[in-house]
Amino acid sequence: MMPSPAESWMRATVAVVLSGCAQASSKPEDVREMTLRIAAASGFRDVCRLRLLPGFADHWKARHGVRPKFEESYASSGSLTRSIDSGFDADVALLMSVGDLDRLAKSNILRQAGSRSSISGIIARGRVVIGVRPGNPKQIRSWDDLARDDVGVILADPRVSGGSRWNIFAIWGAAQLRDDGSTASARDLLAGITRRVVTFESSSRLSLAAFARGAGDTVVTAESELHSLRTRTGVAYETVVPARTLRMDLPGCLIEVSVEKHGNRAVAEEFFAYLNEPEAQAAFQEFGFAAMEVEAEAPTRFDTPTAKSSLFTIEELGGWPRLNDEIFGETGVWDGLFIASNGRGTAR
Amino acid sequence: MTRRSPPGARKVNGLLGNVLTTAVVTWFLVLVLMPALSLVRGAFANGLAAFAAIFAAVETRRALGLTLAVTLAAAAANAIFGLGMAFVLTRQRFRGATLIEGLIDLPFAVSPIVAGLMLVLLYGPQGLVGRSLESIGLQVAFAWPGMVLASCFVTLPLVLREILPVLRECGVDQEEAARTLGASRGRIFWQVTLPAIRWGLAYGIILTIARSLGEFGALLVVAGNVLGRTQTATLLVHDQVENFDLQGAQAVSVALAATSFLLLFGVESLRKRIAAREDTEDTA
Amino acid sequence: MSQKPAFKSSADAVTLLTRGASLSYLGVVLLLPLAALGFEALRPGPRVFFEALSDPLARYALGLSFTLALAMAVVNAVIGTATAWVLVHRDFPGKALMNSLIDLPFAVPTVVAGLMLVALYGPSSTMGLLLERNGVPLIYHRPGVAVALLFVTYPFVIRSVQPVWLELDPAEEEAAATLGANHWTTFFAVTLPALRPAVLSGAALAFSRALGEFGGISLVAGNRPLDTQTASLYVYGAIEGDRTQVAAAVSIVLLAASFAVLLILNSLQNNAVKLD
Numbered sequence: 090m091m092p093s094p095a096e097s098w099m100r101a102t103v104a105v106v107l108s109g110c111a112q113a114s115s116k117p118e119d120v121r122e123m124t125l126r127i128a129a130a131s132g133f134r135d136v137c138r139l140r141l142l143p144g145f146a147d148h149w150k151a152r153h154g155v156r157p158k159f160e161e162s163y164a165s166s167g168s169l170t171r172s173i174d175s176g177f178d179a180d181v182a183l184l185m186s187v188g189d190l191d192r193l194a195k196s197n198i199l200r201q202a203g204s205r206s207s208i209s210g211i212i213a214r215g216r217v218v219i220g221v222r223p224g225n226p227k228q229i230r231s232w233d234d235l236a237r238d239d240v241g242v243i244l245a246d247p248r249v250s251g252g253s254r255w256n257i258f259a260i261w262g263a264a265q266l267r268d269d270g271s272t273a274s275a276r277d278l279l280a281g282i283t284r285r286v287v288t289f290e291s292s293s294r295l296s297l298a299a300f301a302r303g304a305g306d307t308v309v310t311a312e313s314e315l316h317s318l319r320t321r322t323g324v325a326y327e328t329v330v331p332a333r334t335l336r337m338d339l340p341g342c343l344i345e346v347s348v349e350k351h352g353n354r355a356v357a358e359e360f361f362a363y364l365n366e367p368e369a370q371a372a373f374q375e376f377g378f379a380a381m382e383v384e385a386e387a388p389t390r391f392d393t394p395t396a397k398s399s400l401f402t403i404e405e406l407g408g409w410p411r412l413n414d415e416i417f418g419e420t421g422v423w424d425g426l427f428i429a430s431n432g433r434g435t436a437r
Numbered sequence: 438m439t440r441r442s443p444p445g446a447r448k449v450n451g452l453l454g455n456v457l458t459t460a461v462v463t464w465f466l467v468l469v470l471m472p473a474l475s476l477v478r479g480a481f482a483n484g485l486a487a488f489a490a491i492f493a494a495v496e497t498r499r500a501l502g503l504t505l506a507v508t509l510a511a512a513a514a515n516a517i518f519g520l521g522m523a524f525v526l527t528r529q530r531f532r533g534a535t536l537i538e539g540l541i542d543l544p545f546a547v548s549p550i551v552a553g554l555m556l557v558l559l560y561g562p563q564g565l566v567g568r569s570l571e572s573i574g575l576q577v578a579f580a581w582p583g584m585v586l587a588s589c590f591v592t593l594p595l596v597l598r599e600i601l602p603v604l605r606e607c608g609v610d611q612e613e614a615a616r617t618l619g620a621s622r623g624r625i626f627w628q629v630t631l632p633a634i635r636w637g638l639a640y641g642i643i644l645t646i647a648r649s650l651g652e653f654g655a656l657l658v659v660a661g662n663v664l665g666r667t668q669t670a671t672l673l674v675h676d677q678v679e680n681f682d683l684q685g686a687q688a689v690s691v692a693l694a695a696t697s698f699l700l701l702f703g704v705e706s707l708r709k710r711i712a713a714r715e716d717t718e719d720t721a
Numbered sequence: 722m723s724q725k726p727a728f729k730s731s732a733d734a735v736t737l738l739t740r741g742a743s744l745s746y747l748g749v750v751l752l753l754p755l756a757a758l759g760f761e762a763l764r765p766g767p768r769v770f771f772e773a774l775s776d777p778l779a780r781y782a783l784g785l786s787f788t789l790a791l792a793m794a795v796v797n798a799v800i801g802t803a804t805a806w807v808l809v810h811r812d813f814p815g816k817a818l819m820n821s822l823i824d825l826p827f828a829v830p831t832v833v834a835g836l837m838l839v840a841l842y843g844p845s846s847t848m849g850l851l852l853e854r855n856g857v858p859l860i861y862h863r864p865g866v867a868v869a870l871l872f873v874t875y876p877f878v879i880r881s882v883q884p885v886w887l888e889l890d891p892a893e894e895e896a897a898a899t900l901g902a903n904h905w906t907t908f909f910a911v912t913l914p915a916l917r918p919a920v921l922s923g924a925a926l927a928f929s930r931a932l933g934e935f936g937g938i939s940l941v942a943g944n945r946p947l948d949t950q951t952a953s954l955y956v957y958g959a960i961e962g963d964r965t966q967v968a969a970a971v972s973i974v975l976l977a978a979s980f981a982v983l984l985i986l987n988s989l990q991n992n993a994v995k996l997d
Binding site: 126131134160161162163164172174175176177178196292294295297298301302318321322 | 557558561562563564567571576578579661662663664665666667668676678679680681683
């Protein structure tokens with residue numbers, strides 16, 4: 090699918106982010122009525138609206154004397170990517186999957202004319218967890234429990250939701266790492282869990298909404314999403330962190346084509362740089378994401394510290410493009426899971 | 438009321454009639470009325486004040502305003518098109534007319550999602566036509582023109598389908614008579630043709646409004662969902678469902694459904710009342 | 722005054738202008754987008770097109786949608802005709818109210834229709850629990866998809882049959898009755914042929930609507946491949962999942978089938994009109 094390994098490309102661009110912000114031009118006349126159009130995956134909605142945008146507005150005002158205006162669009166990462174790819178003119182995109190960033194990078198809308206670099210990179214991290222109802226009535230402890238006959242699982246459709254691919258990769262990787270890289274056992278676990286899926290919602294948020302409405306016993310999602318669910322509903326849904334789970338690298342990027350068109354480079358670049366500042370990173374952490382410096386070995390910095398949970402990264406599994414191809418590519422295992430079970434979800 | 442047959446002639450009594458009536462009414466209650474009532478109950482679950490508060494929010498008002506603007510634009514465009522096309526199909530003869538008439542129903546056959554996809558493929562900034570429109574500074578997809586186009590697409594046949602049979606039935610005799618008497622084309626339209634088709638036209642426009650107030654799938658693909666700018670009311674409902682704001686979603690839904698329903702109901706009862714009045718005038 | 726028939730053949734400026742404008746509008750709104758879809762589907766060549774259609778998931782989704790749409794057409798033809806009969810021929814308390822509420826499914830935005838059904842029959846609701854305990858869970862199962870489709874297609878047949886039945890000349894029915902025909906014979910020999918075009922047209926609209934419906938089922942279906950994933954859900958997944966060509970290919974099939982049904986129906990109706 091993707092010829093160039095995304096992760097090496099990513100590392101290169103992260104560097105550009107940091108250097109790119111230094112040269113953010115700020116023409117005093119331009120900044121007066123600046124409007125920034127942000128497209129963010131639904132998972133970033135709360136942190137954006139409550140912290141990042143107000144925080145950045147203050148930050149910008151302190152420097153330029155006026156508050157910038159924001160136009161916000163929240164949808165599932167895959168939908169946003171599709172919209173931007175077909176011409177939706179967001180200036181900054183905050184996405185849930187590296188694959189979505191790759192998709193945008195391929196269509197040349199991230200690069201300045203005549204330049205090979207783009208302003209993009211990982212803006213926050215997270216991890217894949219299991220959400221259960223208060224008191225954990227079904228005693229869910231591990232990924233294997235999700236394949237049990239008495240458990241109903243809620244998932245966002247990984248075909249639509251970029252964020253949900255992390256969930257699938259987490260399950261896949263956990264089984265693979267446990268059984269010395271065995272693809273067969275990873276496949277078995279994934280098949281077992283997909284058989285228990287009650288509904289594949291079209292975004293991560295919708296999967297939580299379905300869970301909150303009473304569907305299923307568990308929801309596989311990002312830790313930050315469960316944080317949102319708890320704050321929004323006031324219900325003490327619990328987070329179960331499996332013994333092995335995946336670290337999510339959440340990317341963002343500047344859409345050069347749009348910035349060029351809107352003439353708001355200064356504010357777009359500075360916003361992107363702001364995301365990396367301690368204030369913004371603290372906000373991410375407050376909302377259940379992990380700060381950038383969190384390494385695979387230091388899970389204690391997460392929202393719900395669990396003593397013996399180890400995090401693995403997408404690189405350990407061979408990188409996003411390879412894994413994505415292996416599971417969701419044309420000959421990937423995903424569709425086969427359903428064909429093998431003849432679609433007979435036994436979920437309630 | 439006017440065409441009622443003499444009572445007794447049609448009354449089918451007996452067991453079968455009762456059973457059928459019970460079955461039909463039960464079906465209606467379970468399938469339509471109960472879900473609708475549960476929606477209304479949900480919208481007012483936290484009281485009237487909470488319901489009103491939802492509509493005081495800027496985002497809600499903007500989304501409703503946008504929906505209204507898009508809907509009216511689409512209704513106006515399709516009313517004009519419906520009139521023009523109906524004239525072309527009934528008063529002019531040209532090759533391909535039959536084909537055109539068949540094609541007009543096509544939007545009924547297209548899933549709204551696919552309609553959105555088609556418009557993005559063509560009018561998106563990367564699209565076949567959109568590319569050149571973009572270069573002259575006109576953005577169609579992910580901006581209001583695209584949203585109006587999407588609404589026009591899904592409601593395209595509604596006005597035309599309502600006036601076409603009427604126009605066909607009333608024929609050109611009266612128009613020709615008026616013309617022989619020296620009436621201008623404009624006068625013929627206002628005084629002869631329009632009175633004949635006014636109810637069809639009104640009903641078609643109301644159907645268009647009702648349909649496009651509630652359009653979701655096509656806008657989901659074409660609108661971009663920018664809060665306060667390209668987020669229509671149904672996209673707002675979707676957003677509210679995503680953000681666990683079930684009451685908000687239900688409140689906005691009730692407002693949309695009530696508007697459509699009152700319009701449909703209003704035009705129908707108006708038509709009946711006027712028909713009844715004209716009947717009595719005729720007999721008097 | 723002119724000898725020519727007033728409008729028919731005069732190709733004057735106004736005539737050409739109306740024709741040109743109407744056809745251009747049709748082109749911009751309908752025909753060009755349609756061509757773009759066809760272009761997208763066939764651009765990589767027919768092999769890719771057929772590969773997209775031979776995918777088991779796509780085939781199943783199409784099959785499910787066709788089955789459901791056909792079922793909607795049949796069920797609505799029967800129940801819609803019965804409902805129209807009741808509304809025309811029977812009196813019962815609340816009839817006026819019911820008659821005015823028939824259009825409600827047209828007024829409710831489809832995404833809301835799904836929400837309503839989830840709230841009423843969903844897993845946490847009393848009704849939902851009751852249904853589940855009796856082994857007929859609705860939401861996230863195929864019966865739930867059918868219920869959502871029944872809701873959105875409810876008014877079609879009723880609204881197309883009711884006016885015809887109101888205008889139906891009772892003399893014929895009466896004549897048949899006096900000749901000793903019982904209700905059923907009268908119904909099948911006299912009433913039904915007169916209603917047939919209206920029933921067919923309503924049923925075909927219900928079929929088309931059910932085939933392409935998205936909003937109403939997106940919250941209800943559960944979207945499980947090879948189980949509750951309908952063609953419209955499959956297409957949505959393909960659009961958002963960067964597989965536009967697959968989406969276009971499946972869409973073309975949906976569209977062609979739906980259009981064929983409408984065409985067949987139109988010709989049936991025209992035949993019926995000619996026979997009159």
